[in-house]
Amino acid sequence: MSKWKIGLVGTGWWSEKHLGAWQRIEGVQIQALCDRDPERLAAKAGRYGVREADRYGDLASMLANADIDIVDIVTGPDTHVELVRQAAAAGKHILCQKPFARNEEEAREMVELARAAGVRLMVTENWRWLSRFRTIKRLLDEGRCGKLHAIRYIHSDYYTPRMRPDALLPQPFFREMPRLLFYEMGAHWYDTWRFLFGTPSRLYAETASVSPYVRGEDAGIVALGYDDGRYGYMDMSWATRQKLDAPLGEDVGPVHLEQMIVDGEDGSIKLYADGAIGLVRRDGGGESTVLEAHPLDHEESHVRLQSHFIQCLADGLPFETSGEDNLTTLRMIFGTYESAAGHVPVYFNREEREAT
Numbered sequence: 001m002s003k004w005k006i007g008l009v010g011t012g013w014w015s016e017k018h019l020g021a022w023q024r025i026e027g028v029q030i031q032a033l034c035d036r037d038p039e040r041l042a043a044k045a046g047r048y049g050v051r052e053a054d055r056y057g058d059l060a061s062m063l064a065n066a067d068i069d070i071v072d073i074v075t076g077p078d079t080h081v082e083l084v085r086q087a088a089a090a091g092k093h094i095l096c097q098k099p100f101a102r103n104e105e106e107a108r109e110m111v112e113l114a115r116a117a118g119v120r121l122m123v124t125e126n127w128r129w130l131s132r133f134r135t136i137k138r139l140l141d142e143g144r145c146g147k148l149h150a151i152r153y154i155h156s157d158y159y160t161p162r163m164r165p166d167a168l169l170p171q172p173f174f175r176e177m178p179r180l181l182f183y184e185m186g187a188h189w190y191d192t193w194r195f196l197f198g199t200p201s202r203l204y205a206e207t208a209s210v211s212p213y214v215r216g217e218d219a220g221i222v223a224l225g226y227d228d229g230r231y232g233y234m235d236m237s238w239a240t241r242q243k244l245d246a247p248l249g250e251d252v253g254p255v256h257l258e259q260m261i262v263d264g265e266d267g268s269i270k271l272y273a274d275g276a277i278g279l280v281r282r283d284g285g286g287e288s289t290v291l292e293a294h295p296l297d298h299e300e301s302h303v304r305l306q307s308h309f310i311q312c313l314a315d316g317l318p319f320e321t322s323g324e325d326n327l328t329t330l331r332m333i334f335g336t337y338e339s340a341a342g343h344v345p346v347y348f349n350r351e352e353r354e355a356t
Ligand SMILES: NC(=O)c1ccc[n+]([C@@H]2O[C@H](COP(=O)([O-])OP(=O)(O)OC[C@H]3O[C@@H](n4cnc5c(N)ncnc54)[C@H](O)[C@@H]3O)[C@@H](O)[C@H]2O)c1
Pocket: 009, 010, 011, 012, 013, 014, 015, 034, 035, 036, 037, 040, 057, 058, 059, 074, 075, 076, 077, 079, 097, 098, 099, 124, 125, 126, 127, 170, 171, 184
């Protein structure tokens, strides 16, 4: 069987996870790389053994010259519409990084471009593929909690207060983003929330800008409501001090700690900041460990996500996070900003729900 040949655009920070994962997936070949920064391009091409002839400074020349089936887009959202347009016109299947788009119109445009060209389009929402969330999903599917009452999701980091202008950051563009936390990370959180609990009917958000070193918001809470009585909240901050096992050090990078509590009629799931997951049964008598402590397993999440992408291409099955599916995740992201700006609740699919 011939291999699926990948052409990746954007050989920056996060591309290491994509390339590391592609290298581990059977039936896949990293064929070509593209970046407008020649140094970054050369560094990754050398590391992953991509020959000189398959290194490109722009997508148009990669599409015109490289023998590829798939374009893996690992650039920021401001570039996505143009890159998706070119890749779709060339008949390539597309894997596109989050945040998928700068607004809902652009997202719809990309979905339509792919549909009209007859190519498949999936968004790289890897958070839901982390071990901890796959484990929680399995427990929920097995009915270990029964009917759910409440969901609490907490994310903490002491990141933005350390982003002084002289600090070296893996993603320096965070400083200038007008919408930071619930756009950049909200893409992960809302996609994961929808994967585990389904799309809520409404949300209400309060956000804050704490660090003087970033333009956008770096903290906020969101209350989420369902018509069946379940509720949830998110308490997310990149500007909260936290207990660490080791000093933070001079290198300014993320130290994301995530906790979740899911309460149901028959049991509760507890995700601790060290990644361990416990299950408490209905009678509350003791907690069993379902998953041992572990760090966020990003590369493994990419192996699972990219394997799923390839499997769905091969079998014609639907993607978990198609471009179309991501429209709802984006609606929750932009709804968060609408709610926080106007101090109003934002409803999802209200017309549809009222009609039924
Ligand atoms: N899924 C995750 O967990 C995760 C983690 C980090 C970043 N991301 C996302 O990945 C995207 C990239 O982030 P990053 O941190 O790797 O950024 P980065 O700036 O380190 O890398 C982006 C690269 O794309 C190149 N580029 C940009 N536009 C291009 C174009 N039109 N043609 C060719 N090359 C182009 C740049 O030169 C740069 O090398 C962002 O959308 C970010 O949100 C996702």
